[in-house]
Amino acid sequence: MSQPAATPKVVAYAVLTGIGLLAAVVLGDPAIVALAAPFGFALVIGILTRVAPLPEVGLCLDTPRLVEGGKATMTLELSASATTRRCDIALGLPLGLSATGPTAWSLRLDEGSPVVVEIQITAAHYGRFSIGPVTAKVPGLFKILERSGEGGDTLQLEALPKAEALRTLARAREVRATAGDRLARRPGDGIEFAEVRPYSAGTPGRLNWRVTARRGEPYVNLRHPERSTDVILLVDTFSAAVLARQVRAASGLAAAYLARHDRVGLVAFGGALHWVEPAMGRAQLERLVAALTATQWHHSYAWKSAETIPSRALPSTGLVIAISPLEDPRIMNALASIRAKGVDLGVIETIGRRPSKTRSPAGSLAARLIELERVGMRDNFARRGVPVVGWHDGESLEAPLQALAAWRRRARGRVAR
Amino acid sequence: MRLSRRRPQFTGVALSIFGISAVAAWAISLATENRTATVALAGVTGVVTFAVALTAPFARARNRTSATGLALVGAAVVVGALGQTAADRTTVFAISGAILFCAAELADRSLARARGVERRRGVERWSLAWVLGVAIGSAGLSYAAIATRGLLGGGGPAALAVGTAGAMLLSFLAALVLRTRARSGV
Known part of the structure; x- marks a missing residue:
């Protein structure tokens, strides 16, 4: 139990009482004591009275x-x-x-x-x-x-983090051998019809009796098998200003991909590096959300490159979705290195609120120059086969995801690995 | 649920400043012509110091500065009442001491009521009776002690010692009674 301690009032009252008594002695007038008596009296009562214990x-x-x-x-x-x-x-x-x-x-x-x-x-x-x-x-x-x-x-x-429910998702080009929700391009056993082909030894699929009867040789129905994919969410933690938005976006993406039976991993790349290896299921969602909740901005001048990311956290066959404001040269360099290794990469660029239209001429010029620089940077990434879609503050993540999916559909087959 | 508001705080502080200003004004009015300037200077400086002290955010600084202000006003009262008779001086000092003490307590209690604090029912409130009791009791006690000294042969070291010892004894007795009352939760 703590002992009662003197408050600053004790010193003040003691000094006032002391001055009064001293003045009475020095001036030889005991009446002066009356001036300081209340303070001394309160001091004595306060010290002698018991203080109740702490609850x-x-x-x-x-x-x-x-x-x-x-x-x-x-x-x-x-x-x-x-x-x-x-x-x-x-x-x-x-x-x-x-x-x-x-x-x-x-x-x-x-x-x-x-x-x-x-x-x-x-x-x-x-x-x-x-x-x-x-x-x-x-x-x-x-x-x-x-x-x-x-x-x-x-x-x-x-x-x-409060995650947005997402419907549109960009899918990885490569699929895994395990069952999932993504239609594989290569025909096999599945539900979604792909095409009718003449039968040859080893061709998977069921015999199409109508076509076989009409053509006089065996034909089979081929179907697209449903497979899972690997998705790695790369969150840029170099910038504190947009980190909360990025964490919320990553949380929503993780939930959406895991709901579609994909394996999802996480790499928080910034002043400190954290990762969660790709896995699937509800337990993985818990792990990812816990890791995202603990993600913080760490100030650092140290140079960071993609080589610091462990290879098992970044499988080459998966789709890497980077969420970044693309402001720090270290993240730009790391993204370029990841793409140079042939990894399928898409970038969601976190941008501030849309600028108001009432701007001064100098402000407009500055905004145009900045935008020109950003466009140049996005083109540079696009030439490497990396789509960069902008995501403005206060807007839904659905729109940039649709843009990302559309870009990848358009570029299918044109982007070299 | 009652949340502390700013109004009682402001009222308490204003009243305490008014109280010590009244004491300073009284001291000026009592001062003889050649001491008026000194008393006025000490009194006004004391009031201003006390008022400024109440704006200090930390209790330690606030207490020390307000004590300086009170000491200056006390000095003004002492100098101002020098020309008075012994009985009048004693009355002036006893009343001034009581007012200064009440002002100090009022300001301290008002400022201790922080904003956004919920004061639940039954909590010890202002306890005006305690403050006034101490102020008037101590003033009376001092007056009685000094009167006793006057009765015991018109002064001198022996009378002063007897008076002081008597006052101390009475103080301790009063404190003992109060302590017993506080223990029993009355």
């Missing part, structure tokens, strides 16, 4: 996990071993969390009757948050002495 604090959350924008209820239980006329309690919430009501209370605690306080907490931002302990203060009479300390455990709250 026991219990903290609990109704859920350890919620989605960004969601609410959790926190319960604060205070129980005192003696009647406390006044107890000041304050709960500090980390940045990214906000409370609907107050987070500081001044209350009276009676022995044997605990006080319960409920707080509605809203996660304004995704991330992992530590809440607690609370700060408790019990002042004595005249606030001359005060007990203060911390109470309660530290609770962990995980706010998952």
Whole structure:
């Protein structure tokens, strides 16, 4: 139990009392003592009066996990071993969390009757948050002495990024041997009809009796088999300004691809490198969301290249979708290196809000110059077979994904590996 | 649920400044002609220092600066009342001390009420009775001690010692009673 400590008021009152007494002695006038007597009297009472002990604090959350924008209820239980006329309690919430009501209370605690306080907490931002302990203060009479300390455990709250539900997805060119949701170009066993071919030894498919009867030789129906693909989400963490948007986008993409039975991996490329190897299923979604929630911006001047990314995190047959503002030369270089290895690559360029039309002539010129530079950079990537689609702030991710899919359809067969 | 608002805070601070300004003005009015300038300077400086102290964000700085302001106003009262008779001086000092103490407590309690704090029902509130009790009690006690000294042979070190010891004894007795009351939660 913490001992009562002197507040700054003690020094002030002691000095005032001392000055009064000293003046009385020096000037030889005891009446001056009357001037300082109330301060001395309050000091004596404050020191002699017992200060109630700090209360026991219990903290609990109704859920350890919620989605960004969601609410959790926190319960604060205070129980005192003696009647406390006044107890000041304050709960500090980390940045990214906000409370609907107050987070500081001044209350009276009676022995044997605990006080319960409920707080509605809203996660304004995704991330992992530590809440607690609370700060408790019990002042004595005249606030001359005060007990203060911390109470309660530290609770962990995980706010998952709010992902957009996506319908359009760009698909990888290469498929894997395992079953999935993507139609393979090579005919085989499947549901989707592909073509009718003359039968030859080893040709998969079923005999088409009508065509066989008409032509007098065996013909078979070929079908497209459904296969899974590898998708790697490469998130650029060099820029803090757009990181939250990128994490939300990656979270949505991961959920959408995993729902279609693809293997999904993650590479967070920036000041620090983190990766999750590609896998499929619900457990992988949990892993990816946990990794994305923990993704942070780390300031670094160190040169980073694609060689630092482990090969198992970046399979050559998969589709790499990079989400980046394309501002840092290190990410541009890494993307060029990844493409040079023959990896199927698409880039979603995160751009700020669309500019307002009311601009000064100098502002318009500057905007045009910047846009010219960006167009040049996008053309440079396009020449290498890498589509770059812009994604403006406040807009749905559906539009850039459609643009990406359309670009890949148009470029099919024209882009060399 | 009652959230602390800015209005009571402002009212408390304004009242405390008004209180010490009244004490300073009283000191100026009591001062003899040749001491008026000194008293006015000390009084006004004290009031301004006290007012400025209340804007300090941290308790330590606030307490120290406000104590300086109170000491300056106290000095003004002492200098201002020098020309008065012993009985009048004692009355002036006792009343001024009580007002200065009330002003200091009022300002401290008003500023301790931070914004956005929920004050639950039953929590110890202003306790005006405690503050006034201490102010008036201590003033009365001092007055009684000084009067006792006057009765015991019109002054001298022995009378001063007896008076001071008597005052201290009474203070400790009062504190003891208050402590017992606080323990029993009355």
